[in-house]
Amino acid sequence: MKVQVNREQCQGHNRCYAIAPELFDIDDYGTAFVIGDGTVPPELQDKARLAVDNCPEFAIEIDE
Amino acid sequence: MDEHAPVEDWATDYDIFDPEYIEDPTPVWRDLRQRCPIASTDRWQGSYLPTRYHDIQALAKMVPELSSRDPLVIAAPPWTDQDPEFPNYGTNAPPISSDPPEHTWIRRLLLPHFSPKVIEDYRPYTEDLCHRLIDRFIDTGRADGAVDYAQQIPPRLIAHLLGIDESRVDEFVEWVRGVLEIGLSQPEIRNKYRVIIRDFFKEQVADRRENPADDLITALVQAEHDGEPLSNATVVGICNLMLVAGIDTTWSSIGSALWHFASHPEDRRRLAADPDLFPTAIEEMLRAYAPVTMGREVLNEVTYNGVTMEQGAKVLMNFPGANRDPEVFDRPDEVIIDRARNRHIAFGSGIHRCLGSNLARLEMEVSLKTWFDRIPEFELDEGPVAWAGGQVRGPRILPIRFDAQRPR
Ligand code: HEM
Ligand code: SF4
Numbered sequence: 001m002k003v004q005v006n007r008e009q010c011q012g013h014n015r016c017y018a019i020a021p022e023l024f025d026i027d028d029y030g031t032a033f034v035i036g037d038g039t040v041p042p043e044l045q046d047k048a049r050l051a052v053d054n055c056p057e058f059a060i061e062i063d064e
Numbered sequence: 065m066d067e068h069a070p071v072e073d074w075a076t077d078y079d080i081f082d083p084e085y086i087e088d089p090t091p092v093w094r095d096l097r098q099r100c101p102i103a104s105t106d107r108w109q110g111s112y113l114p115t116r117y118h119d120i121q122a123l124a125k126m127v128p129e130l131s132s133r134d135p136l137v138i139a140a141p142p143w144t145d146q147d148p149e150f151p152n153y154g155t156n157a158p159p160i161s162s163d164p165p166e167h168t169w170i171r172r173l174l175l176p177h178f179s180p181k182v183i184e185d186y187r188p189y190t191e192d193l194c195h196r197l198i199d200r201f202i203d204t205g206r207a208d209g210a211v212d213y214a215q216q217i218p219p220r221l222i223a224h225l226l227g228i229d230e231s232r233v234d235e236f237v238e239w240v241r242g243v244l245e246i247g248l249s250q251p252e253i254r255n256k257y258r259v260i261i262r263d264f265f266k267e268q269v270a271d272r273r274e275n276p277a278d279d280l281i282t283a284l285v286q287a288e289h290d291g292e293p294l295s296n297a298t299v300v301g302i303c304n305l306m307l308v309a310g311i312d313t314t315w316s317s318i319g320s321a322l323w324h325f326a327s328h329p330e331d332r333r334r335l336a337a338d339p340d341l342f343p344t345a346i347e348e349m350l351r352a353y354a355p356v357t358m359g360r361e362v363l364n365e366v367t368y369n370g371v372t373m374e375q376g377a378k379v380l381m382n383f384p385g386a387n388r389d390p391e392v393f394d395r396p397d398e399v400i401i402d403r404a405r406n407r408h409i410a411f412g413s414g415i416h417r418c419l420g421s422n423l424a425r426l427e428m429e430v431s432l433k434t435w436f437d438r439i440p441e442f443e444l445d446e447g448p449v450a451w452a453g454g455q456v457r458g459p460r461i462l463p464i465r466f467d468a469q470r471p472r
Pocket of ligand 2: 005009010011012013014015016017030031032054055056057058059060
């Protein structure tokens with residue numbers, strides 16, 4: 001599984017970072033980015049899906 | 065027209081200041097979503113009220129056709145007492161009153177001051193503040209959750225951030241209610257407090273130019289755009305916004321959450337027993353009791369989803385109504401404190417996403433955790449709860465009782 005943030009769509013609600021700081025980080029302007037290349041280890045896949053489902057801007061995508 | 069006449073039909077004549085709507089708007093939204101998902105009214109100079117999540121998301125992204133240049137739910141009155149140095153002051157409160165391109169650079173200037181990592185530094189101060197407030201009433205067994213607690217927290221955080229005198233918070237609260245709540249539909253009152261706020265910040269800005277300090281006002285007077293310092297009008301407009309946007313809103317959210325737990329003992333017991341639920345519980349409070357409705361102005365007649373919206377009318381950004389849409393939320397009118405999937409838009413959506421959302425969340429977290437830690441058992445006391453609404457919805461009087469304890 002891989003996770004990706006569309007930085008054009010992200011408005012910095014910071015929900016992904018609150019839910020899964022292992023996968024997402026936030027720059028100085030509040031915009032999210034994935035840590036590393038976005039590969040999600042099995043034990044974090046539920047969290048990755050929760051991040052997707054809590055993003056108010058529909059800015060996170062998952063490739064299974 | 066008589067703005068307060070009884071509503072004939074909510075689809076064509078709604079009134080967001082109707083006392084029953086303020087107390088519980090959810091039946092109106094349920095009805096409208098079914099039969100007229102974008103309602104309209106001629107009251108308060110005319111506006112449209114969308115009630116579906118996806119419509120509100122889409123409308124919030126219609127920039128600049130739906131402009132933010134006058135972003136409250138009621139159009140600004142004619143401003144009296146104009147100061148030529150502050151053109152259009154009162155309406156001009158960037159970035160909330162700006163469209164791109166101005167919005168983009170002013171917001172970018174402010175964002176680094178509100179990132180989650182910077183805001184985290186306010187935690188110890190906020191914790192200490194909440195304990196001090198509770199110490200004032202814990203030995204009496206009674207408190208007004210709105211006046212004695214919720215209302216006391218946000219103005220101190222804003223004062224701390226801007227670097228203005230914390231001992232004057234009662235005045236700040238009065239001023240903000242003067243423009244946003246009590247004065248919203250009363251032009252003389254709105255004008256009076258708007259001038260007080262302007263003159264206050266005018267002095268503060270002049271002072272920071274002479275005596276730089278470690279605060280946001282100083283950061284703003286030292287900031288540059290295109291190699292030029294910001295004008296006094298821009299800095300004062302931003303400071304005005306910080307005060308107005310940061311106080312009523314967060315106070316309302318903390319108050320609504322306390323109201324919920326005081327009146328829903330099962331949820332209160334569950335949260336007290338399992339503090340791991342705080343993160344989802346706080347998001348659920350924000351979803352179910354989202355306090356803020358904003359306005360956009362239709363610049364030129366525009367049609368969205370078959371509804372033609374007239375030039376000059378307002379479109380209300382009904383973020384609270386979006387959060388109750390059954391298309392997006394299971395059992396939307398139930399409060400479920402462990403709701404894990406919660407894409408609510410209490411902080412708006414699109415380019416104006418609340419700049420203070422990280423601060424507001426910190427304040428909610430610390431204020432509720434501290435309250436639950438000190439006063440895990442509490443309930444509504446006798447006496448009515450009073451709600452304000454329209455622009456910002458939340459309890460203004462909230463009698464609570466509990467077993468008296470010794471202060472720390
Ligand atoms: C629970 C508390 C709060 C809620 C529900 C809330 C809600 C909102 C909403 C819905 C917007 C979007 C406005 C629009 O679309 O026109 C907004 C914008 C804004 N809020 Fe908040 N707010 C809260 C607390 C705060 C705090 C504590 C601050 C601190 C300074 C703040 C500062 C701002 C600013 C500066 C904007 C304008 C952002 C822009 O236009 O780019 N808010 N807020
Ligand atoms: S939750 Fe969505 S909008 Fe918010 S920071 Fe993450 S990606 Fe951006």
